[in-house]
Amino acid sequence: MKEAHEGQAAERPGDEAILRARAEALGLPIADAGAEGDCDMVLEFAMIRSRFAILLEHVEAAVKIGEIFSIPQAPPHISGIIRRRGRVIALVNLERFFRGQVDGIADADIALVVRVRGKTFALQVEEIYGVTRLPRKDVLPVPDNFDRVEARYISGVTLAGMSIVNMERLIEAEGFAARRTGA
Amino acid sequence: MIKDFDITKEQFEQLTAVFRAEGREHVKTLADALLSLEQGAANDAPAAVQAASREAHSLKGSAGTLGFERVAVLTHRLEDVLGAIRRTELAPSPEILDTLLHALDAIRSCVDSSAPGDETFLPGEMETMAALDKALSAGRPAASAPARGPEAPPVARSKTPLPAEAEQISSVPAERGGVIRISEDSLDSVITKVDEIVDERLQLEALSEELKRAGAQAGDLAALIAALEALLRETRNGEQASIAAEKAESLHLQVKSLTKTFESHMRQTAKLVHGAEEDLRKIRLAPVSSVFPIIRRQVRDLGRLTSKHVDLTLAGGEYAVDRKVLEAIEDPLIHILRNAVDHGIEGAGERAEAGKKETGLVSVAARHVGDAVELSISDDGRGISLSDVRRSLVEKRGLAQSDVDEMGESQLFDFLFESGFSTQSDVSVLSGRGFGLDVVKITVERLGGEVRVDSRPGAGTTITLRLPLVLSTARCLLVRAHGRIAAIPASNVDRVVLVKVVEVRRVGGADVMTYEGQNVPIRLLAEMLGVGGAARARPEADYVVTLVRFGERRAGLVVDEIVEYAHVVIKPLGDLLERVPNVSGVSLLGSGEMALVLNPPDLVHAASATRKGQGRVSVGQSSAAAAPVPTILVVDDSIATRALEKALLESVGYNVIVAADGLKALDVLGSRRCDLVLSDIKMPNMDGLELTRTIKSRPALSGLPVILVTAQEAEGEKAAGLAAGADAYIIKRNLTQREFIDTINQLL
Numbered sequence: 025m026k027e028a029h030e031g032q033a034a035e036r037p038g039d040e041a042i043l044r045a046r047a048e049a050l051g052l053p054i055a056d057a058g059a060e061g062d063c064d065m066v067l068e069f070a071m072i073r074s075r076f077a078i079l080l081e082h083v084e085a086a087v088k089i090g091e092i093f094s095i096p097q098a099p100p101h102i103s104g105i106i107r108r109r110g111r112v113i114a115l116v117n118l119e120r121f122f123r124g125q126v127d128g129i130a131d132a133d134i135a136l137v138v139r140v141r142g143k144t145f146a147l148q149v150e151e152i153y154g155v156t157r158l159p160r161k162d163v164l165p166v167p168d169n170f171d172r173v174e175a176r177y178i179s180g181v182t183l184a185g186m187s188i189v190n191m192e193r194l195i196e197a198e199g200f201a202a203r204r205t206g207a
Numbered sequence: 208m209i210k211d212f213d214i215t216k217e218q219f220e221q222l223t224a225v226f227r228a229e230g231r232e233h234v235k236t237l238a239d240a241l242l243s244l245e246q247g248a249a250n251d252a253p254a255a256v257q258a259a260s261r262e263a264h265s266l267k268g269s270a271g272t273l274g275f276e277r278v279a280v281l282t283h284r285l286e287d288v289l290g291a292i293r294r295t296e297l298a299p300s301p302e303i304l305d306t307l308l309h310a311l312d313a314i315r316s317c318v319d320s321s322a323p324g325d326e327t328f329l330p331g332e333m334e335t336m337a338a339l340d341k342a343l344s345a346g347r348p349a350a351s352a353p354a355r356g357p358e359a360p361p362v363a364r365s366k367t368p369l370p371a372e373a374e375q376i377s378s379v380p381a382e383r384g385g386v387i388r389i390s391e392d393s394l395d396s397v398i399t400k401v402d403e404i405v406d407e408r409l410q411l412e413a414l415s416e417e418l419k420r421a422g423a424q425a426g427d428l429a430a431l432i433a434a435l436e437a438l439l440r441e442t443r444n445g446e447q448a449s450i451a452a453e454k455a456e457s458l459h460l461q462v463k464s465l466t467k468t469f470e471s472h473m474r475q476t477a478k479l480v481h482g483a484e485e486d487l488r489k490i491r492l493a494p495v496s497s498v499f500p501i502i503r504r505q506v507r508d509l510g511r512l513t514s515k516h517v518d519l520t521l522a523g524g525e526y527a528v529d530r531k532v533l534e535a536i537e538d539p540l541i542h543i544l545r546n547a548v549d550h551g552i553e554g555a556g557e558r559a560e561a562g563k564k565e566t567g568l569v570s571v572a573a574r575h576v577g578d579a580v581e582l583s584i585s586d587d588g589r590g591i592s593l594s595d596v597r598r599s600l601v602e603k604r605g606l607a608q609s610d611v612d613e614m615g616e617s618q619l620f621d622f623l624f625e626s627g628f629s630t631q632s633d634v635s636v637l638s639g640r641g642f643g644l645d646v647v648k649i650t651v652e653r654l655g656g657e658v659r660v661d662s663r664p665g666a667g668t669t670i671t672l673r674l675p676l677v678l679s680t681a682r683c684l685l686v687r688a689h690g691r692i693a694a695i696p697a698s699n700v701d702r703v704v705l706v707k708v709v710e711v712r713r714v715g716g717a718d719v720m721t722y723e724g725q726n727v728p729i730r731l732l733a734e735m736l737g738v739g740g741a742a743r744a745r746p747e748a749d750y751v752v753t754l755v756r757f758g759e760r761r762a763g764l765v766v767d768e769i770v771e772y773a774h775v776v777i778k779p780l781g782d783l784l785e786r787v788p789n790v791s792g793v794s795l796l797g798s799g800e801m802a803l804v805l806n807p808p809d810l811v812h813a814a815s816a817t818r819k820g821q822g823r824v825s826v827g828q829s830s831a832a833a834a835p836v837p838t839i840l841v842v843d844d845s846i847a848t849r850a851l852e853k854a855l856l857e858s859v860g861y862n863v864i865v866a867a868d869g870l871k872a873l874d875v876l877g878s879r880r881c882d883l884v885l886s887d888i889k890m891p892n893m894d895g896l897e898l899t900r901t902i903k904s905r906p907a908l909s910g911l912p913v914i915l916v917t918a919q920e921a922e923g924e925k926a927a928g929l930a931a932g933a934d935a936y937i938i939k940r941n942l943t944q945r946e947f948i949d950t951i952n953q954l955l
Contacts, residue, residue: 072940073940089846089847090846091801091846092846092847092850093793093801094850094853094854095780095784095787095790095793095803096736096737096738096787096789096790096803097736097737097787097788097789097790098780098784098787102783102784103847103850103851103854104850104854105780105781105784105793107406107795109399109403109406110399110400110401110402110403110405110406111399111402111778111781112778112779112780112781112792112793113781113782114780114781114782114783114784116783125943125944128939128940128941128942128943129848129851129852129916129939129940129942129947130847130848130918130939130940131843131845131847131848131918131939132845132847132848133845133846133847142782143782143783144781144782145781145782145783148847200783201782201783201784201785202783202784202785202786202787203785203786
């Protein structure tokens, strides 16, 4: 039966074109080699009242949070730890890191597991909008009215009001991680 | 050479990694054999040379096979010198052994850094070869020692030894039979996967509980249908009722039987997984003797550099410790040995004046102590002069002489482990800069161990490293503090005592208790961790105190209850939380609960540093008006919201219980006393409005304040909430931390 199906599929003209058209309509845009350098693949998400995006290359997975275990005396922007595949991962509340306090509560039950410069952690996310191909020309400088702390870790904003988080800068930010000292 | 074989790039990389790992081991064993040659009795010398030659030959063979030309050439030259010693053409003088050991350093570096096919020698390697040639020529008549350049050395490209060498080496036993090598990464990956299986098993255990509940419900249903069947038996629906009752009972029995089978498999799986965990952790163990070659080499080289005669004794090499622990303490050992030989052991003249033997002694001994291994490094040198420590504190740290004079021995020794502190006025190549002991302390504490110093002027110094046997597991005392379970490494727990409220005194700004005639600071663990306030649920009750020890210091930690002693697997807190005060990791317990693994050094230091009323255990208890801590029930189907609200409320000292929906909240209210309910509106099973109505309709609960929390601001919803009887209404998105706490405080 399997062979017959394969045979039928191969014999029907136009199938490939139909499938390609469907893939193009439903899938991600096929990268244009010429324009590759001018665009970034980003993942957009929301947290309380902000829309953020990060480069897709940093994203390992998006998972539903099963349990958050808070760690006393951890930096306040670290909501706690979660377990994933036998590992313990710190869960970061970006809004809290940028603004320094709890300002609004959200049912942020999604963890966006990211890896930046060899460090794995998770961003606490309320909603994931999806993956977008973002032309660099559409990224505008950070407006003056942005909070100073936030502006330091944002590469730019889009017309739609999405802030592109510079993860490389974020991981190096003072106080972002609770690092060892003295050795 | 490897390029002659048809292998993939990945296979080639694997072979290269194996070569480097094996190469490092060959070099280590070779160095040990050379040191045995130097220190051993004359009749042991041939065996030591034979052992060294064997290692060199193996290394040269595998280097040649894989195309590591530089390693092969260097090792070949080293082998030539060993051959000359074996043939007694060359005496293994200290100078010759210096040359061989330096050559080994170069080979080790080359094993790590050179690439297959790389034939360009570094200047240091050229010097090494020249030194080896020079050593060789010293043992030969001038005419028989041809000058050689690095370009034309005979390199073994085959694993088959040359006939003459084969004869010499034929007695090598097949030591590696049945042994395979795997990389540490692969082992770590397997350990991680087993950890994942443990996680999955816990999920299955939770499912097993659900199954049991389903079984009970099926039982109830079957009983109900059976009762109906009895009523309907004589009616025209009697037959159908009878069939329904039979089917319901059959379903009930089936679920019950499945639950039993499931539980039996679960128990077996748990046993197997536990066994696998144990086996894997044992694989990580290595004998303490694996660091002995480094110690031998260090003591030998340091003795020669400082022109001191030093003997070395080693004991307890048979004890097995986590490889990672042994790797981590290599540098600390080097620092300690440098101090021992450079500062500790006196020169020959000074030793003679002190009536000591000319040859100094360094002893390294390992022994098991409970769940740890203690590694003591002793010297019979001049010891640490407390007056020198005091002088340095005054001159270099600017401390007042009177303060320094009051300090006891252990307090003064603590300064030796501070960064930049040194009692030496001279800085030598080896030591005296004040770097080293602080690194020893940091490294050992990071491993979960501790460092101790004992020293007697004129008699010598002993530095003891107490190290965990296995890095990732430890026997811990599990305690509960403000509802949270914490694990305290058992090796740091002296004992658990009950202390009466009146036995706690205020001394020097801190609460203390008396233990073995000494004042020991005492603190509430929950308050130290920041998960609860200074008040206790029952202020008049005796304190349950866990006496935690670190070095010579102790602290009493007041906990709510002792749970049990258990072996726990410790997991680090993740990449962003390398260092959190008082906490060194977490552990997933068999019950599915997560425990904080505490850091005894931090706790003892923090308890000792208490000042001016901070962390008073006695706060509130002397006052008759002391109110018990209110308990708040947080009800929300969002894990994140539950966790956030819980953290906010605990941070201001409330007890918090959580529930995921209205039904579960009612279960809690049926068994626990709560002072306020904070509930989401939209939830499965029973929403917040119905929960509020139910609470307000029950006489026993009607006085309980209810705050409804919702995501959206909708007037209709707010009105419905208030109509249901809610005492307050909070919009999540507009909420500030202050408003949140204020709203709750107003209703309590």
